[in-house]
Amino acid sequence: MTTTTLSASAAANAARRGSAAGRIALITGAWLTFALFLLLPLYVVLSEALKLGFGTFFTALVEPDAISALKLTLLAVGISVPLNLVFGVAAAWCVSKYEFRGKSILVTLIDLPFSVSPVIAGLIYVLLFGAQGFFGEWLQERDIQIIFALPGIVLATVFVTVPFVARELIPLMQEQGTQEEEAARLLGANGWQMFWHVTLPNIKWGLIYGVVLCAARAMGEFGAVSVVSGHIRGYTNTLPLHVEILYNEYNHVAAFSVASLLLALALVILLLKQWSEARLSRLKSAGDEE
Amino acid sequence: MSRRISPVIPGFGLTLGYTLVYLSLLVLIPLGAMFVHAAQLSWDQIWNIVSAPRVVAALKLSFSTALCAAVLNGVIGTLLAWVLVRYTFPGRRLIDAMIDLPFALPTAVAGIALTALYAPAGLVGQFATALGFKIAYTPLGITLALTFVTLPFVVRTIQPVLADIPREVEEAAACLGAKPFQIFRHVLVPALLPAWLTGFALAFARGVGEYGSVIFIAGNMPMKTEILPLLIMVKLDQYDYHGATTIGVLMLVVSFILLLLINLLQRRIERP
Numbered sequence: 001m002t003t004t005t006l007s008a009s010a011a012a013n014a015a016r017r018g019s020a021a022g023r024i025a026l027i028t029g030a031w032l033t034f035a036l037f038l039l040l041p042l043y044v045v046l047s048e049a050l051k052l053g054f055g056t057f058f059t060a061l062v063e064p065d066a067i068s069a070l071k072l073t074l075l076a077v078g079i080s081v082p083l084n085l086v087f088g089v090a091a092a093w094c095v096s097k098y099e100f101r102g103k104s105i106l107v108t109l110i111d112l113p114f115s116v117s118p119v120i121a122g123l124i125y126v127l128l129f130g131a132q133g134f135f136g137e138w139l140q141e142r143d144i145q146i147i148f149a150l151p152g153i154v155l156a157t158v159f160v161t162v163p164f165v166a167r168e169l170i171p172l173m174q175e176q177g178t179q180e181e182e183a184a185r186l187l188g189a190n191g192w193q194m195f196w197h198v199t200l201p202n203i204k205w206g207l208i209y210g211v212v213l214c215a216a217r218a219m220g221e222f223g224a225v226s227v228v229s230g231h232i233r234g235y236t237n238t239l240p241l242h243v244e245i246l247y248n249e250y251n252h253v254a255a256f257s258v259a260s261l262l263l264a265l266a267l268v269i270l271l272l273k274q275w276s277e278a279r280l281s282r283l284k285s286a287g288d289e290e
Numbered sequence: 291m292s293r294r295i296s297p298v299i300p301g302f303g304l305t306l307g308y309t310l311v312y313l314s315l316l317v318l319i320p321l322g323a324m325f326v327h328a329a330q331l332s333w334d335q336i337w338n339i340v341s342a343p344r345v346v347a348a349l350k351l352s353f354s355t356a357l358c359a360a361v362l363n364g365v366i367g368t369l370l371a372w373v374l375v376r377y378t379f380p381g382r383r384l385i386d387a388m389i390d391l392p393f394a395l396p397t398a399v400a401g402i403a404l405t406a407l408y409a410p411a412g413l414v415g416q417f418a419t420a421l422g423f424k425i426a427y428t429p430l431g432i433t434l435a436l437t438f439v440t441l442p443f444v445v446r447t448i449q450p451v452l453a454d455i456p457r458e459v460e461e462a463a464a465c466l467g468a469k470p471f472q473i474f475r476h477v478l479v480p481a482l483l484p485a486w487l488t489g490f491a492l493a494f495a496r497g498v499g500e501y502g503s504v505i506f507i508a509g510n511m512p513m514k515t516e517i518l519p520l521l522i523m524v525k526l527d528q529y530d531y532h533g534a535t536t537i538g539v540l541m542l543v544v545s546f547i548l549l550l551l552i553n554l555l556q557r558r559i560e561r562p
Contacts, residue, residue, distance in 0.1 A: 022470075023377060030373035033366055034385045036414075037438060041403040042391075044413060048406055087312045094305035109313055114492070115545060116321070117499025119519035120538045123526065124320035127327050132531055134323060158316055181299050191300040213393070220396025222502030223519060227526065240398040240502065247402050247506065256406075259399040266394040273394070274387050 045263050048256035060246075060257035068234045069242040070261075075150070076225075076238060077218045080157040084214055088165025089207070093199075095166075096173035097181070107170065113162045121159045122227025125152055148230030153238065156224035161214045168210030169203055172280075176202055205280040212276060216269045220262065321542075328539045331532055339536040344512050345521065352518040353544070355429055356497030359436035363493050364486060366437070367444025374445070375452045389446070392439045397502030404435050405506040427509030432517065435507045436497040443496070444489035451485040484556050491552040498545055 049057055060066060091110055095103060113121065127133050129146040139146060146152045180202065184194040200207075222240040229236040231245065239262055246255035328336070339345065373379075374386050392400065408415045408425040418425045425431045455478070463473045501519040508515045516524075518541050525533035 026369065026373050027377055027379050030370050030385065031381065033370060034388065037366075037441065038388050038391050040407055040413065041400065041438070044406045045399065045403045087309065090305040090312075091309040093301060094309055097299050098302050098306075100302075100306070106309070109318070110309075112321075113317060115495040115499075115549060117501065117519050117522075117538075117541060119501050119522050120324070120499070120542065123522060123534055123538050124324045126526065127531065127535065128320055128323050132529070155316070159320070162313075162317060178299055185299065194299075195301075216394045220394075220398070220502075222396060222398045223500075226501070227523065240396045243396075243398045243402065252406075255402060259396075259402060262396045262399050266391065266396070266399075269394045270387060270390060273390065 042263065045256055045260050048252060049260040051256075052253050056253055057257045057260075060254035061261060063254075065234050065237065066239075066242060066258055069237045069239045069258075072150070072153070072235075072237065073219055073239045076153050076157050077215055079154050080161060080218050081211060081215050083158055084161050085165050085207070085211055087162065088167075088169055088210060088214075089203075091166040092169035092173050092203075095170050096176075097178055110166050111163050113159055116159075118156075118160055118221065118223030119227055121224040122156050125155050125159075125228055147228050148232065148236060150236070152228035153225050153236065156228045157218050157221050160221050160224050161217050164214035164217065165207065165210035168206050168213070172203055172206040173199075205276050205283060209273065209276040209280060212269055212272045216266065216273075219265060219269075324535055324538055327531070327535045331536065335532065336536055339533050340540055344516070345518075345537060345540075347513045348516050348518045348521045349540070349544075351429060351432070351516070352498055352541075355432045355436055355517070356494050356500075358433045359440060359497045360490050360494040362433070362437050363440055363444045364490050367441065367489060368448060368482070368486065371445045371448040371452055375449055390442050392441050397439060397500070398506075400438055401435065401503040401506035404431075404438060404503065408434060408507065426507050427511075427515060429515065431507040431509075432504050432515065435503045436500055439500055439503045440493035440496050443493040444486065447485045447489035447492070448482055451482060455481050480559075484560050487552055487556045487559070491549055494552075495545055495549060498541065 091106075094100075095107060095110075126147055129135055129139060129152065131140065131147075133147075146155070180198050181194050184198045189197065220240055221238075222244075225238055226241060226244075229238065229241060231237060231241060233245070237245065239258060243255050243258050243262070246252075246258060331339075340349075370385070370389065374382060374389075405412075405426055407413050408418075408431055410416070410419045410424060410426065412426070415425055423430075425434065460473050460477055463477050468476065499519060501517075501523075504517055505520055508517060508520070510516050510520055518537060522534045522537050522541075525531075525537065
């Protein structure tokens with residue numbers, strides 16, 4: 001070995017110098033991967049949408065079916081995100097503030113929907129509430145429609161987005177511990193006062209981060225919603241399903257126009273995510289310095 | 291149940307109760323209902339469904355493409371995480387922010403965009419055509435779509451671990467005469483492997499179940515490019531609930547066994 005003749009620091013310098021060429025190669029590789037995998041698809045969506053000019057682009061967006069799909073998507077997001085927000089806070093609260101047997105199983109169960117295919121998420125509700133399902137007859141007698149209607153779409157959306165808020169909050173709240181809450185209690189705050197004035201300000205950015213991720217998935221969910229929606233145009237079509245229908249009708253320009261609307265929403269979500277993440281890490285580093 | 295309740299913090303019963311009821315009603319009971327439905331079938335019926343050539347072909351395709359995509363992500367993801375953590379260069383923050391695009395972008399949008407890109411006449415596909423092969427409408431196209439939608443998993447699990455490894459450790463190894471590959475093999479790989487496996491498992495599980503981004507680029511030819519989730523969809527459209535349910539259960543069981551194996555492997559690595 002040459003180490004016997006080289007001083008240790010010279011070896012370290014040589015290693016650094018040797019890595020300069022490797023470094024440029026790796027950075028170039030990362031840029032190429034980024035451009036090829038992430039930028040090109042974005043470019044394709046926009047260029048296909050604007051192929052026939054801005055006129056056709058806007059026509060596809062203001063068409064009544066597109067508008068009703070947008071409304072349905074917003075409605076489904078508007079119902080499912082708050083549900084999972086409340087669940088996420090409750091779940092993170094009991095997991096992070098107390099010790100109890102079976103906690104790790106509970107955490108695994110909270111994450112379970114992530115490893116279930118969205119198509120299965122739709123299927124299980126069809127088995128329960130569909131015409132042939134366990135509650136099918138009972139629902140039919142009472143004229144309640146769940147599958148091929150809004151409740152089914154909301155259920156499927158809620159299922160696939162269950163873990164998002166809880167997942168962000170659990171590590172954050174575990175790190176923060178219980179001292180501040182205990183202090184608030186000892187100073188005479190009741191349960192709600194403690195939650196609103198102590199816990200909530202502490203978890204605010206993690207909560208926003210989780211909600212942003214949850215909303216992104218809820219807005220774009222396709223497989224699960226596709227199973228339960230029945231694809232009734234103007235009634236049970238969400239935006240992603242509307243994209244599919246237009247695409248399968250070979251109406252590619254309209255499909256990509258609606259897709260670019262979803263793309264714009266996705267970019268807004270990325271910005272919001274970046275912003276809440278930055279606030280979160282600033283909060284954490286401030287905490288570390290204390 | 292033995293538990294240690296923090297004496298002054300209220301809400302244990304309320305929050306645990308709410309969590310359990312919510313999870314049971316929305317996740318556990320519906321999933322259980324699928325297993326109950328499948329349990330009503332005899333073993334012969336179940337075997338007939340899962341041994342049908344079309345189901346076997348879809349099973350192989352789904353798991354092999356998800357595996358390839360997860361491995362591909364293991365390489366690309368490690369490269370991206372490494373570059374983002376270790377180097378400062380123009381565009382670093384942009385790339386870092388955009389890594390999450392596949393999670394934010396609806397899968398149907400990813401699906402049609404990738405199809406347009408990799409179709410025989412598409413922006414990238416035309417080069418493949420010139421070289422005499424196809425990307426879209428083949429397993430290769432499915433793998434690429436899965437790689438796209440699962441790209442963030444490996445990057446995001448490795449990034450924090452990599453940031454925590456002090457550079458001095460590598461420098462010390464270099465001073466002791468280790469060559470770059472030896473440093474990689476003996477210093478970085480052991481430190482990164484648990485996180486890498488987590489990212490790999492997440493990407494794999496997501497890839498097996500993925501539907502939206504794949505159905506556009508797959509071409510969906512039975513026996514050739516038909517994935518398992520699509521087959522469930524096809525059975526449902528034919529009102530074949532037994533078939534759909536059995537395939538669903540099969541998919542969940544195989545996925546869980548594989549995730550369990552990855553989990554065990556991870557524990558062995560973490561506690562040698």
